[in-house]
Amino acid sequence: MKQILLCIALLVFSWQSVAQIVINELDCDTPGIDDKEFVELKSDTPNMALDGYVVVFFNGSTSGANSSYFTIDLDGYSTDINGLLLIGSETVTPFPQLLISANVIQNGADAVAIYQANDFDFPEGTVATITNLVDVLIYDTSDSDDVDMIDIFNDDPRFVDIQQINEGSGNNTNSIQRNNDGSYTSTTPTPRALNDGSGVVFNPLEISVAQTQFNEGDSFDITFTTQENVTSDFDFGFTLDNEGFDASDFTGNTMLTISNGTNSISTTITLINDTDDEGDEEPVIKFLALESPIIPFNNFVKLRVIDDDFTVANFGAPNDPTFGLVASTQPSDYYDSLDGLSDTDLRQALQDIIANPAIVRAQTYNDCIDILKEADQNPENSNQVWLVYLEEGRAKLDFQTTSNNVGTWNREHTFPRSRAGYYSIEEDEIADGIDVFWETKADSLRHGNSDAHALRAVDGPENSSRGNQFYGEYNGPVGTLGSFKGDVARGVFYLAVRYNGLEIVDGFPDGMVGQFGDLATLLDWHRNDPPDDFEMNRNNIIYNWQFNRNPFIDQPDLIEYIWGNMVGETWSQPLSVNEVEVNLVKIYPNPSNGRINFKLNVDRVNVELYDVDGRFLESHTVLNNSSINLDFSSGIYIMKITSNGITQVRKIIIE
Incomplete structure (x- = not known):
């Protein structure tokens, strides 16, 4: 009997030693375009390193067959002072510690689980398993129970009484939150805060700009605001770096201080107007490391800088076409x-x-x-x-x-x-x-x-x-x-x-x-x-x-x-371009108000006009440096030009 009790005690101890991290909160469905979904993990101890853990999402639909569709490797991440790790997209506030794409978490009936494993242990389409399982939450959005999924996790004695938790119907404003006794409640989301209201209360710092698109040479203000006044001078920094955009592209102070007893500071950024064709660029406002209790409310705020040094091609767009200016790069024997x-x-x-x-x-x-x-x-x-x-x-x-x-x-x-x-x-x-x-x-x-x-x-x-x-x-x-x-x-x-x-x-x-x-x-x-x-x-x-x-x-x-x-x-x-004179004519202007001028490389050409549906309209014999007047309504027309057995087609536009 003592041996049996000892085995049970060891088994319970092993479960507890593994279950150092649980699924604390899940928001699988949000109003609008459903881009503010998140999952939050909680460790038994603060600042816990999560190396060796993965989060796996399983699709419980008939086509999904209870198999994995998304896996998150937690190597290199840690929980915070409250033991929390928030995982979500850039649209989630406060800003997540681990970023994923928006609208990736499915609504349900599905499951999310934590394993002691590697991400490559769960390639897409892996059927749900209890091997190396740490914690699991089966959830839905007013869907029928996924009995097959429940049965899979029921095989683990820790989850023999597992239930599927309903977040609410589609576009709901709830999240599923774990209670201290291990049960769940669907209520108002509390990302980056303990569900019972205890622990360290953070003071989120928000980035705001009046607009997000600018031209080179513009100046604009960035304002940073905490939800509560700071209790001592708070120093912080940010960058605008993103791909080719860096400190050489602007001037302005990026190291700031919010003074004690206040909650806001602004800085003016001036974009440098250079002469380089760099293309439009997207600077991103990103915080450098913030010290607790200040955390980012939002982050990675993307701006747009329009480059006025763009290149114009030597040929026209399809609605203002040119012909014969771009040569084919086909090999000479290609056809x-x-x-x-x-x-x-x-x-x-x-x-x-x-x-x-x-x-x-x-x-x-x-x-x-x-x-x-x-x-x-x-x-x-x-x-x-x-x-x-x-x-x-x-x-x-x-x-x-x-x-x-x-x-x-x-x-x-x-x-x-x-x-x-x-x-x-x-x-x-x-x-x-x-x-x-x-x-x-x-x-x-x-x-x-x-x-x-x-x-x-x-x-x-x-x-x-x-x-x-x-x-x-x-x-x-x-x-x-x-x-x-x-x-x-x-x-x-x-x-x-x-x-x-x-x-x-x-x-x-x-x-x-x-x-x-x-x-x-x-x-x-x-x-x-x-x-x-x-x-x-x-x-x-x-x-x-x-x-x-x-x-x-x-x-x-x-x-x-x-x-x-x-x-x-x-x-x-x-015959190739080198074997025949193909530039019979230059016509201009194009588009035109109806008057078309001709510059010929031959004595004369015959011109036939068609509408875009191929209906013949009229014909002309044209001499060099002459013109014709077309009494046509606005639109695209086809001009067929013929001389000495050579025919060319031009597309013309009447405005």
């Missing part, structure tokens, strides 16, 4: 293997070039953010990307990183993922640069997900509005010029040749994965919006990353031989 071929042989030979597994590279989906910042750079402002449907620039820094897409840009799949059947994998979340890549081939359909030739920078809400509609169903925002139409059509045609399993068909084949329509619409868009300098520059940049090109930008007539009015005809590569 030679196509000569003399037709129909399916021509298509196969083209695929052999652009899907050659010995040459072509596939990048990650996150690499494509960097690719698009370069390939879709606004020709009028190098600090912006050009938005494909809205036809305007947006700051490169405004890439969407949260669930809120308003005012942001993201990546548009011209051939939607749900239509094509490609998808992301975990490695796609890594941006590992131009020199790290996957081998890829024609059957590597998944790589279509991150093929930059068919991705475009797009306004976040407009991407949502387009959804997975076919082109022809979706025609762009009302009031825009439609300058994107030929560009996106050539992106879709490229994909249909690059990857096996994709095809362009007539009509709108809803529900048929791998098929995209409407062929007639895409042909019209291609014919009436020919490749311009913006598109050629884009092709050159993507070629530098992927080692393949969109052939329908280099050789637009190829589309006619595969899908259009030349199917079955034998392809012969056009």
Whole structure:
């Protein structure tokens, strides 16, 4: 009997020796965009080092199958003087000691657990376990009990009576808090404070600025305010450093003192207006070490400094196009293997070039953010990307990183993922640069997900509005010029040749994965919006990353031989730029009020005008240094210029 009691005592002692840290508070669901979620841990002793512990979140949904979706390694972290460690995003106040991304903690029915383990012991999809378990909380937001999850943790004698705790219904203002007796209560959140109100009461210090966007040369004030007056002079410092922005970019005092009996101090920062094209920058206001009882109320406050030294390209944006200024960087023999071929042989030979597994590279989906910042750079402002449907620039820094897409840009799949059947994998979340890549081939359909030739920078809400509609169903925002139409059509045609399993068909084949329509619409868009300098520059940049090109930008007539009015005809590569005088004419101004001037390299040209839908409008014979007057309404028109058997197409804009 004594031996049995001794064993029980040793077992209880071992549980207590392991259970030095528990889940003290969890807020899994917050109002609005749900970005203020947090989990708080509590140790039995203050300032406890947490090396050797991990926090693991488990998904209790049917698809989640009680498996891990997020793991936090606690190595290098310690609890504070109250024994607390607050884990949350930059939007949580007071500011967490350990930062995670916003909106990562799922609502439930789910579980969060502490283990004595390493983060690599819980790769994504690891089924919940009691091995090395220290503490666990199963929770929900007015969901049914996850009986399977409860049963898993019930196998540990310490949690044989475990219950699933309800935080409240969706968008609630509660958190789940551990009571001193080990039970739980759902009530008003108390991050970085003991749930019973005891312990050291901190005095949070808040950063505030009147605005967050400035121009180089501007001055602005930063104010720091504690919730309570300080009881002695309090000295502290902060920095604005972030990536390329540092102390050389501003002047102002960054070491401050809040005087005894007061609670606020301000400092004036003046941004230096240099002549360097550094791009827009984002200084971040960050506290240096603060001494207890002062803690950050907020921190990492991001500002925006607009650089007025941006670069303007020597070619136009899609809504103000230029032609012939950007030369193709294709190798001289890149398309030679196509000569003399037709129909399916021509298509196969083209695929052999652009899907050659010995040459072509596939990048990650996150690499494509960097690719698009370069390939879709606004020709009028190098600090912006050009938005494909809205036809305007947006700051490169405004890439969407949260669930809120308003005012942001993201990546548009011209051939939607749900239509094509490609998808992301975990490695796609890594941006590992131009020199790290996957081998890829024609059957590597998944790589279509991150093929930059068919991705475009797009306004976040407009991407949502387009959804997975076919082109022809979706025609762009009302009031825009439609300058994107030929560009996106050539992106879709490229994909249909690059990857096996994709095809362009007539009509709108809803529900048929791998098929995209409407062929007639895409042909019209291609014919009436020919490749311009913006598109050629884009092709050159993507070629530098992927080692393949969109052939329908280099050789637009190829589309006619595969899908259009030349199917079955034998392809012969056009003469190169060096073999024929292609600059027939210079037209200006463009845009214009209707009067178009001509400077010719030949005696005369024939000019035909069409609207963007391909309808013929009128024709003219034009001599050098002459002009024509077009009585057209505002919009984009197509000018077909012909002389001595050579034809060129120009896109003109009437304001």
